[in-house]
Amino acid sequence: MKNSDRILNFLLPIISVAAVVVLWAAAARSVDSEYILPTVGETFTALLELFKSAEFYRAFLGTLKRSFIAFSISYILAFFVAFCSYESGKAKRFLSPLLVIIRALPTIAIVLLLIVWTNSRIAPVIVTMLVIFPTLYNNLYSALCGIDKELNEMCKVFGVKNYQRITKVVFPQIAPEFIAAAGAGLTLNLKLMVAAEVLAQTAYSMGYLLNTSKIYFEIPTMLALVLITVITGLIIEFLFGLWAKKAVKR
Numbered sequence: 001m002k003n004s005d006r007i008l009n010f011l012l013p014i015i016s017v018a019a020v021v022v023l024w025a026a027a028a029r030s031v032d033s034e035y036i037l038p039t040v041g042e043t044f045t046a047l048l049e050l051f052k053s054a055e056f057y058r059a060f061l062g063t064l065k066r067s068f069i070a071f072s073i074s075y076i077l078a079f080f081v082a083f084c085s086y087e088s089g090k091a092k093r094f095l096s097p098l099l100v101i102i103r104a105l106p107t108i109a110i111v112l113l114l115i116v117w118t119n120s121r122i123a124p125v126i127v128t129m130l131v132i133f134p135t136l137y138n139n140l141y142s143a144l145c146g147i148d149k150e151l152n153e154m155c156k157v158f159g160v161k162n163y164q165r166i167t168k169v170v171f172p173q174i175a176p177e178f179i180a181a182a183g184a185g186l187t188l189n190l191k192l193m194v195a196a197e198v199l200a201q202t203a204y205s206m207g208y209l210l211n212t213s214k215i216y217f218e219i220p221t222m223l224a225l226v227l228i229t230v231i232t233g234l235i236i237e238f239l240f241g242l243w244a245k246k247a248v249k250r
Contacts, residue, residue, distance in 0.1 A: 011131040038220040044219035045110035056209065060228070063193055066125050074129040075182060085137075086144040103134040107192075108156065111199045120203065126197035128189050136185050142179035160185040176244045183240025187233040194229055 021040060028039040038046075107127060109167040114123035125162035151169055197207020206225060213221040 020107040035123040047224040062204040082140040120200040128192040139181035
């Protein structure tokens with residue numbers, strides 16, 4: 001890659017973010033109301049105030065914890081189902097209608113039902129698991145289908161031990177896509193978790209802080225909480241992206 005291309009690849013995301021900030025500043029100035037669209041400065045001040053609050057850290061860590069739990073369970077189940085579908089056409093045909101049903105479930109209605117059946121802490125975990133499960137399944141199934149079958153069969157013909165075949169042949173082929181799917185899935189899971197927490201009014205959560213800010217019309221705090229969620233998601237996806245690139249090089 002040329003130096004000019006590298007510089008351009010580095011500058012373009014910065015320019016994109018700067019353009020969004022400029023548009024935000026212009027829109028806030030034209031509206032001229034903190035209760036409709038706060039300025040960048042007002043939002044940044046609210047952000048600093050959040051960082052000084054112990055309640056924020058408790059809420060943030062609570063949301064992250066629930067997100068990781070929901071994602072881990074959903075990822076393991078999605079991998080198991082994807083592997084079954086990959087190994088057996090009958091299993092795939094059996095599971096396909098169930099995946100369609102899960103994909104079609106109305107999120108808000110499911111959250112409300114789960115609050116009745118469980119509680120405000122468990123409901124967001126279950127609903128995010130259900131929502132991201134079909135996406136994870138599709139990504140993992142595609143990764144499994146991308147395995148070089150001829151190379152896999154060759155290992156079997158030459159009597160390569162299963163653990164060597166999996167660690168040396170199969171895993172290196174699927175690892176980059178599995179890691180990338182994990183990063184994208186975890187980011188999506190975080191966003192869904194916050195939305196579910198708002199509906200469920202989960203205590204000690206980012207969703208609860210957003211709901212409280214809405215009630216008291218603290219719009220700068222609301223925007224600050226949204227920014228924190230977005231930035232956290234971007235960091236997660238970036239880190240998993242780096243991990244996936246390292247897996248490709250190996």
